[in-house]
Amino acid sequence: MRRILGFAATALVATLALTGCTGGSTPAPEEIADPLPSGLVDQFVDATEHAIAASGAPGAIVGVWVPWAGEWKSGVGEHEPDGEKPAMDMTFRAGTITRSMTCDVLYAMDGGAVRIDDSITAYVPSVPQLEDVTLKNLCDSDAGLRSSGDLNWAQILPNPEREWTPREFVSAGLGSRQGTAGAWNDSDTSYFLLGYALENATHTPLSELIRNYVTDPQRLANTQLPGAAPAEPGSKPLPGFYTSSASRQAGCEEPPTExxxxxxxxxxxxxxIVSTIDDLGNYTARLARSIGDLEDxxxxWADLLPVDAEGDQWIRVAGGDRFYGTMVGQEGSTLGYSTAAYSDINTGVTVAVTLNNSAAGGTIAGALARELAAIAMTAEGSHRPEDAALPWTAEQAHEAVTAAAVCPIP
Incomplete structure (x- = not known):
């Protein structure tokens, strides 16, 4: 009874908190209407076309919002080979931004139906070997659990319409070699297990929890976690594609598979999660405003971990989110789509991109988002913040796209 009452109470608190204010002093993407200068737009288009070629995608949908200067939103390329330009209201599978929303649910429920420091075994007793793993560890992905995706890929690719259960992914991940506890690991197993635990704790489908705690309070009308039945991603779907390894080795001369x-x-x-570019921009900007200050x-997000202990220390993770310097968001892929969305905590600059080919994973989408952000930071305006800067240049991000290319770039 305590957990049921707590579940109801925290749902109300989360709704009031999210709808009562936007946080911060910068306007949200939905409040920015002025167009960005044509010179910047030309750079955005060039960067996007470069990423489209590198990823083998027919096209992309992109949004860039600069609080002191304006916005640019557009489809680039084609929504399918020899098709028309993608429309801005097209829906798509948004990849690992889902991790952030799953953690939103966890923290909104903390102190009610669950506590973040509860052991996973309190909700999934069939994993007694994980008694020392907390729900927070799963959200931070530092429990030492390996990813299940690579193990299941041989079954997913030829059977995209198969309905999986979370237990199948969890079992695959737990059955593989374990990683190092306390260090970040890119583990889908952690989030499958976390979602499963939240459902067990509330006897409520995760899709409903995300709707109650995230999409309804934030008025993300085009964002949802669909049911397991095979379907297109949303009511106006952007077609999704994948270029096989054999086709990539042959120079991507054959059209990708839909x-x-x-x-x-x-x-x-x-x-x-299924979403739109506008919803991703608004969600990620709100996420950045909720953090407020990375110093406190x-x-x-207090315990940021490096993605690579030997790599750049300004690339960190915590709470289901990825940080590039002061930009927070996520990047990743799911079959058919590669997506990235980031917002700068200091300035409110926000970018969201989706490429409709998942062959490159999330690497190219992430690098494109960083390139667009670096270009956006150069926008002039009377209210341009003094700290409008990033620890990388547009040129460096452009080179990262080239380095990650899976198809020849003209």
């Missing part, structure tokens, strides 16, 4: 219809169960709490962040 995977628009699939079961969201392959993504679930890790990468199952809320508890969810």
């Amino acid at each position: 995977f628009t219809t699939a079961s969201s169960s392959m993504g679930y709490a890790d990468s199952g 962040p809320p508890a969810r």
Whole structure:
């Protein structure tokens, strides 16, 4: 009874908190209407076309919002080979931004139906070997759990419409070699297990929890976690594609294979969300405003871990989110789509991109988002902040796209 009452109470508190204010002093993407200068737009288009070629995607949908200067939103390329330009209101599978939303649910429920420091075994007793793993560890992905995706890929690719259960992904991940506890690991197993635990704790589908705690309070009308039944991603789907390894080795001369219809169960709490560019921009900007100051962040993001202990220390993770310097968001892929969305905590500059080919994973989408952000930071305006700067240049991000190319770039 305590947990049921707590569940109801925290749902109300979360709704009031999210709808009562936007946080911060910078306007949200939905409040920015002025167009960005044509010179910047030309650079955005060039960068996007470069990433489209590198990823083998027919096209992309992109949004850039600069609080002191304006916005640019556009489809670039084609929504399918020899098709028309993608429309801005097209829906797509948004990949690992789902991790952030799953953690939103966890922290909104903390102190009610669950506590973040509860052991996973309190909700999933069939994993007694994980008694020392907390729900927070799963959200931070530092429990030492390996990813299940590579293990299941041989079954996912030829069977995109198969309806999976979370237990199948969890079992695959737990059955593989374990990583190092306390260090970040890119583990879908962690989020499948976390989503499964939240459902067990509340006897409520994760799709409903995300709707109650995230999409309804934030008025993300075009964002949802679909059911497991095979379907297109949303009511106006952007077609999704994948270029096989054999085709990539042959220079991507053959058209990619379409995977628009699939079961969201392959993504679930890790990468199952369907959304639009506008919704991703607004969600990510709100996320950045909720952090406020990286010098004194809320508890969810207080323990930032490096993505690579030997690599750039300004690339960090915590709370289901990825940080590039002061930009927070996510990047990743799911069958058919590669997506990235980031917002700068200091300035409010926000970028969101989706490429409709998942062959490159999330690497190219992430590098494109960083390139667009670096260009956006150069926008002039009377209210341009003095700290409008990033620890990388547009040229460096452009080179990262080239380095990650899976198809020849003209």
